[in-house]
Amino acid sequence: MANAVQDIQIRHLSRRFTRADGQTVTALDDLSVTIKAGEFVCLVGPSGCGKTTLLQMLAGLLRQSSGEIEAQGKPVLRPGPERGVVFQKDSVFPWMRVIDNVEYGLKCRGVSKGERRERALHYLERVGLMQVAQAWPKELSGGMLKRVAIATVFANGAEILMLDEPFGALDYVTRHQLHDVLLDLWLDGEGGRRRTVIFVTHDVDEALILADRILVFHSGRMVEDLAVTLPKPRSADDLVLPELVNHRHRLLQHMGLIRPAAAKPGQ
Amino acid sequence: MKPLSPSRRRAIGLIVLLCLAAIWQLLSMIYPAEAQPGEPMIAGWQVIFTKTLLSLSDYWQGGLGVRSVAEGASRGYAAACLTLIVNSAITLARVLGGLAIGTLLGMIGGLAVSWSSWGRRIVNLPMQFLRTLPLLAMVPLFQLWFGTNLFGQIAFTAYGVSVIVFAGTVNAVANIPAIFIDNARSLGASQSQIYRSVILPGILPGMRSTILLALGTAWSAVLGAEYLGAQSGLGYIIVYAQQFAYLDRMFLVALVILVFAAVFYTLFDRATRKLLAWAPQTSRREIAR
Numbered sequence: 201m202a203n204a205v206q207d208i209q210i211r212h213l214s215r216r217f218t219r220a221d222g223q224t225v226t227a228l229d230d231l232s233v234t235i236k237a238g239e240f241v242c243l244v245g246p247s248g249c250g251k252t253t254l255l256q257m258l259a260g261l262l263r264q265s266s267g268e269i270e271a272q273g274k275p276v277l278r279p280g281p282e283r284g285v286v287f288q289k290d291s292v293f294p295w296m297r298v299i300d301n302v303e304y305g306l307k308c309r310g311v312s313k314g315e316r317r318e319r320a321l322h323y324l325e326r327v328g329l330m331q332v333a334q335a336w337p338k339e340l341s342g343g344m345l346k347r348v349a350i351a352t353v354f355a356n357g358a359e360i361l362m363l364d365e366p367f368g369a370l371d372y373v374t375r376h377q378l379h380d381v382l383l384d385l386w387l388d389g390e391g392g393r394r395r396t397v398i399f400v401t402h403d404v405d406e407a408l409i410l411a412d413r414i415l416v417f418h419s420g421r422m423v424e425d426l427a428v429t430l431p432k433p434r435s436a437d438d439l440v441l442p443e444l445v446n447h448r449h450r451l452l453q454h455m456g457l458i459r460p461a462a463a464k465p466g467q
Numbered sequence: 468m469k470p471l472s473p474s475r476r477r478a479i480g481l482i483v484l485l486c487l488a489a490i491w492q493l494l495s496m497i498y499p500a501e502a503q504p505g506e507p508m509i510a511g512w513q514v515i516f517t518k519t520l521l522s523l524s525d526y527w528q529g530g531l532g533v534r535s536v537a538e539g540a541s542r543g544y545a546a547a548c549l550t551l552i553v554n555s556a557i558t559l560a561r562v563l564g565g566l567a568i569g570t571l572l573g574m575i576g577g578l579a580v581s582w583s584s585w586g587r588r589i590v591n592l593p594m595q596f597l598r599t600l601p602l603l604a605m606v607p608l609f610q611l612w613f614g615t616n617l618f619g620q621i622a623f624t625a626y627g628v629s630v631i632v633f634a635g636t637v638n639a640v641a642n643i644p645a646i647f648i649d650n651a652r653s654l655g656a657s658q659s660q661i662y663r664s665v666i667l668p669g670i671l672p673g674m675r676s677t678i679l680l681a682l683g684t685a686w687s688a689v690l691g692a693e694y695l696g697a698q699s700g701l702g703y704i705i706v707y708a709q710q711f712a713y714l715d716r717m718f719l720v721a722l723v724i725l726v727f728a729a730v731f732y733t734l735f736d737r738a739t740r741k742l743l744a745w746a747p748q749t750s751r752r753e754i755a756r
């Protein structure tokens with residue numbers, strides 16, 4: 201359902217920081233882009249290019265220096281449960297058991313005990329953590345904590361989901377398992393509607409496997425907007441298909457890992 | 468190093484204590500100097516638990532069917548034990564009263580100030596000054612303000628405790644990682660919900676060490692107040708004994724205080740362990756391998 205009101209509209213968005221030494225850094229520079237409802241967008245780019253800054257502004261946790269963000273027809277002024285965030289750092293509350301963490305947002309909004317328990321267990325099951333529902337977070341591994349964070353935002357029913365390098369620190373196998381979980385959950389959102397996912401990564405292959413659309417950033421500017429049409433779910437094997445090989449080439453070029461063909465000597 | 472079982476740990480603690488007691492006894496034997504005739508500088512255990520203990524009956528003022536020395540009775544263990552019990556009870560009342568009131572006020576104040584970042588900024592500097600102000604320097608002031616009665620001593624102790632707890636609370640709130648607050652906000656929690664479900668549990672580990680610190684301060688404050696004015700309590704016995712160079716009595720009373728402090732610590736540790744079941748036990752982590 202292409203509904204412009206459900207889209208995320210970003211217009212001339214900038215954010216500057218003043219460092220302790222008095223120097224001004226432009227973390228995000230005049231970004232204008234529209235992210236459609238239900239789209240799975242990956243933000244890629246080298247570290248320090250402004251990905252986290254953008255995500256924090258979309259989440260309403262950081263004010264922009266200039267420009268506007270509109271989500272679901274309203275300007276974003278503060279955080280809200282309709283925009284869930286999986287943070288790069290561990291955000292699971294250590295003083296609550298796993299199940300209480302997953303229920304937390306629902307509890308804050310007054311969802312009844314029975315209903316929120318049911319939802320929490322459902323999503324814990326989806327991320328494969330039923331057996332540790334009653335455990336303390338300190339008893340879980342890093343990958344399990346990430347899955348708790350994902351279950352928490354999904355259980356909270358966020359329409360827009362933002363993940364900031366969520367799997368960056370995980371091992372290869374866990375990461376691929378979590379890709380499947382994430383895509384599963386994205387594909388069957390509530391009411392048959394897909395959620396909007398904004399996924400930050402600096403891993404090119406991860407973006408190619410997950411995204412409908414890849415936005416490439418460099419020094420606070422968006423330098424590329426690629427559509428990926430290959431149907432999902434995709435696996436690591438699909439990385440050899442022509443579309444993904446082409447995209448990959450372009451992405452690596454942007455990262456300075458492959459020189460543009462024209463610049464090659466002797467051609 | 469692998470962690471020891473609780474029974475092993477207790478056994479080791481006991482052995483260390485016994486060794487310390489033996490060293491004390493040894494010292495009393497190789498250093499028999501006396502402060503005055505009949506008053507050894509270091510009293511051995513055979514003196515402490517007989518003559519010293521008996522001498523405490525001098526402080527008994529009669530009542531409960533046990534006559535005082537002033538009334539013509541000779542020294543006895545009943546009067547000595549009653550002396551210890553009554554004076555301990557008085558001192559404990561001061562410690563606990565000051566601790567309870569001071570902790571409550573300090574915590575409420577710290578939480579209130581931490582509600583906004585402006586509150587924290589405003590109290591930061593005065594708080595640093597107040598913390599460096601030596602507690603005992605305030606005893607005379609409190610005596611003049613509140614008198615040398617139970618109320619004055621509790622007020623003084625509560626003051627000392629509340630300064631520490633206040634600073635500890637403000638610190639603990641400031642040390643909660645911002646990511647937990649961001650997470651709560653983006654999941655839809657209101658400011659007051661964040662206070663209840665993030666700030667309050669989040670400060671527990673910090674509060675635990677703060678209150679342990681305050682326990683020590685409460686004892687210092689009460690003893691200080693008793694040195695400088697009270698007519699009862701364990702601190703009063705120590706000061707009185709000092710005037711006559713009764714070193715053995717001072718040592719015995721210090722031992723009693725040590726036992727109480729240890730009991731406080733153990734009870735507090737037990738009480739908080741369950742509350743902090745979630746916390747990673749960094750304090751118990753072994754550095755050696």
Ligand SMILES: Nc1ncnc2c1ncn2[C@@H]1O[C@H](COP(=O)(O)OP(=O)(O)O)[C@@H](O)[C@H]1O
Pocket residue numbers: 217218219225226227246247248249250251252253254
């Ligand atoms: N709080 C801050 N204060 C000063 N500079 C910041 C702050 N946050 C981010 N920056 C700067 O903004 C730029 C973009 O940072 P960030 O968005 O975290 O990058 P990324 O997430 O893409 O690695 C970096 O140069 C960083 O140093």
Ligand SMILES: [Mg+2]
Pocket residue numbers: 248251252288
């Ligand atoms: Mg980042």
